Amino acid sequence: MTFKKRALEASPTGIWFRWNKKNGYSIAALLPLVEGAGLADRPREGIMLYSFASPQAEEVYREVDSSRGSVEAVFVAGGPHPSARPEEALRRFDFVVIGEGEETLPELISVIKGGDDPAGVKGIGYRQDGIARLTLPREDVDLDLYPPFQPPIFSPIEITRGCPWGCAYCQTPRLFGRRIRHRSISKILEYARFYSDLRFTSPNALAYGSDGLHPRIDKVEQLLSSLSELDKPIYFGTFPSEVRPDFVTEEAIDLIVRHCRNRHLSIGGQSGSDRILKMIGRGHDVEAIRRACDLSLDGGLVPNLDLIVGLPGETAEDQRMTLDLAREVVGGGGRIRAHHFIPLPGTPLEDEEPADLAAEVAKEMGELALRGKATGRWGSSDQM
Ligand code: SF4
Numbered sequence: 001m002t003f004k005k006r007a008l009e010a011s012p013t014g015i016w017f018r019w020n021k022k023n024g025y026s027i028a029a030l031l032p033l034v035e036g037a038g039l040a041d042r043p044r045e046g047i048m049l050y051s052f053a054s055p056q057a058e059e060v061y062r063e064v065d066s067s068r069g070s071v072e073a074v075f076v077a078g079g080p081h082p083s084a085r086p087e088e089a090l091r092r093f094d095f096v097v098i099g100e101g102e103e104t105l106p107e108l109i110s111v112i113k114g115g116d117d118p119a120g121v122k123g124i125g126y127r128q129d130g131i132a133r134l135t136l137p138r139e140d141v142d143l144d145l146y147p148p149f150q151p152p153i154f155s156p157i158e159i160t161r162g163c164p165w166g167c168a169y170c171q172t173p174r175l176f177g178r179r180i181r182h183r184s185i186s187k188i189l190e191y192a193r194f195y196s197d198l199r200f201t202s203p204n205a206l207a208y209g210s211d212g213l214h215p216r217i218d219k220v221e222q223l224l225s226s227l228s229e230l231d232k233p234i235y236f237g238t239f240p241s242e243v244r245p246d247f248v249t250e251e252a253i254d255l256i257v258r259h260c261r262n263r264h265l266s267i268g269g270q271s272g273s274d275r276i277l278k279m280i281g282r283g284h285d286v287e288a289i290r291r292a293c294d295l296s297l298d299g300g301l302v303p304n305l306d307l308i309v310g311l312p313g314e315t316a317e318d319q320r321m322t323l324d325l326a327r328e329v330v331g332g333g334g335r336i337r338a339h340h341f342i343p344l345p346g347t348p349l350e351d352e353e354p355a356d357l358a359a360e361v362a363k364e365m366g367e368l369a370l371r372g373k374a375t376g377r378w379g380s381s382d383q384m
Contacts, residue, residue, distance in 0.1 A: 011038025014046025015109060018060075025155040025201065026051040026079055026101070032150035033106050043067035043075075047112060049105070050093070051079035054345055064092045074112055078105065080171050084346025086125035090132040096125035099175060100161075102146045104138050140176075143183040148191055156240055157191050159183050159223070160202035164212040165244075166348075167270075168280045169308065172203050174346040180212035182219075185226050197233040197261070204268075205237045206247035215247045217255070224259040233261035242266035242306060245292035246284040253299030264302040264335070267292050272325030273318035276311055280349075286325060293329050303334040309361065309378050310341040312352035319361045326365070330373045338365055338376040 013036035017027045020041075030051070031037055040048065043063065048071075052060050064075050078097035082089035086096040095118065097104045104123040111118050118126045123138030140162065148158045160183070162176045180203075192198050202208065209219020227234050236256055237243045243252075245267050256265065269289040271277050277285060293303040307322055326336045341354045357379050368374035 011040075011044070011046065012036045014044075016040035016044045016046060016048050018043070018048060018050045020056070022053065022056055023051045023079065024153075025158075028149035028153045028155035029146070029158070030101050030105055031153055032147050033102060034109060043071040043073055045072045046074075047109060048073045048075050050075070050077050050082075051101075052077070052081055053079060054081045054084075054342075057081045061092045076105075076108065076112075080175055081345060083175050084171065084344070084350075086134060087132045090125050090127050094127065098123050098125060098134070099138060099177070100141050102141045140179055140181060143181055144187050148183070149194075151194055154194065156199040156201045157183070157188055157195075158201045159188055159208055160204070162212070163203040165283055166281050168348040169311070169341060169344065171344050171346055180207065180210070182209055185223055188223065189226060189230070192227060192230055192232070195232065197235065198227060198230075199235045199239075200241050202241045204244045204247060205241045206243045206252050215249070215252070217249065217251050220252065221255055224255055228259045234259055235262045236260045237265045238262045238304070239266060242268050243292075244268055244284070245288045248292035248295055250295055250299065253295055253301055257300050263300065264304050265296045266304045266306065266337075267296065269293075269305045269325070270308045271311065271314075271318065272307070272322035273314070276314055276318050276322075279313060280311060286321070289325065290328070293332065293334050297332055297334065303329060305329050305334055305336050307336060307338045308341050309338055309365075310354040310357055312341070312343075312349055312355060314355040316358040316361075319355075319358045323361050323364055326368065326374065330368060330371075336365075336368060336374040336376070338374055338378040340378045 015034055015037040017031060017037055017039055019027060019039040050060055075093045076095045077089045077093040078101050082096045083098045086098055089096045095108060107121050108124055111121055118124060119135060122136050125132055125134045143161060149155045160180060162180045163173045164178045164180055166173050206215060206220060208223055210216035270282060272286055274285050293305060296303040307326060309319060309322060343350050343352055362379045365374055365378050
């Protein structure tokens with residue numbers, strides 16, 4: 001019997017994380033902080049902890065609604081969607097953890113178990129006399145004080161959290177704040193020993209050790225050389241992480257090629273239109289994307305360029321420019337990962353309508369996909 005199966009049947013404390021395939025990384029980070037917690041594949045008696053993003057929200061709400069009255073539980077929500085819409089989540093849940101859970105969740109659980117007043121717990125929402133109340137925000141956590149996971153539940157090692165950029169479509173700075181924080185090399189090494197190959201999460205892997213605005217390639221070098229001593233394959237700047245184009249330099253590519261196993265690099269480009277890049281606050285232009293892809297190819301890494309289509313206010317001309325950039329990158333030997341814009345709660349674009357995708361752009365993206373040069377979800381004939 002696997003650990004997950006055993007864990008699905010055991011919690012001596014009656015505290016359960018609602019496990020699903022989409023929230024594994026959050027649960028891996030929070031499980032070690034809640035002593036005696038188990039994993040549940042349905043609502044169980046006790047304290048039920050949920051972590052979810054917007055695409056799962058309706059399904060989660062249905063589950064909680066339908067178990068009210070039949071399961072004796074206190075329901076607690078956390079993760080990107082409840083953090084952005086605490087009042088909405090409180091219509092179904094008893095408590096919401098807003099933002100980072102490492103300090104807030106254990107404190108909240110102790111208050112729930114003790115039947116104490118939750119008003120003093122920073123970073124939560126709760127209901128009192130039918131009214132949703134939000135407490136003061138919690139300070140950013142120090143990543144070194146908390147494990148990224150604890151075996152046997154694993155996740156890639158989170159090396160960096162928070163982002164000083166404020167891209168208008170992105171939840172990261174709204175969920176984790178704009179102050180970038182890094183896990184120290186010694187802590188990263190401590191958790192690297194659990195893996196046979198090494199993968200990381202970060203909003204921008206090449207920002208490791210920096211203020212997030214100005215690269216500190218010396219810090220990236222220290223990290224990669226220390227990891228290299230473990231003699232395990234390293235995958236850096238690739239799924240589940242990526243890099244900003246303005247952080248891609250010859251030196252950075254050289255470091256990755258020298259120390260890492262990956263021979264591709266995930267670059268966040270987002271649009272081929274300078275007007276759109278400015279509108280969404282990316283802080284770089286199309287030329288920076290071109291330069292990053294060229295440097296990557298010249299250095300021996302295939303660029304996997306992330307693009308978003310259907311951003312609000314995007315015209316057919318903007319989309320054509322994005323398509324031109326995609327063609328250019330593919331022509332040089334790169335690949336495209338395209339997404340249709342989704343308005344995410346808590347972001348400045350949350351109430352904006354996605355722009356329709358021009359037929360010509362959809363057709364050409366489909367052709368790139370058929371040639372194995374593009375993946376993603378940009379329309380009805382999208383590829384994964
Ligand atoms: S898209 Fe990337 S750079 Fe922009 S705010 Fe989000 S994490 Fe930061």
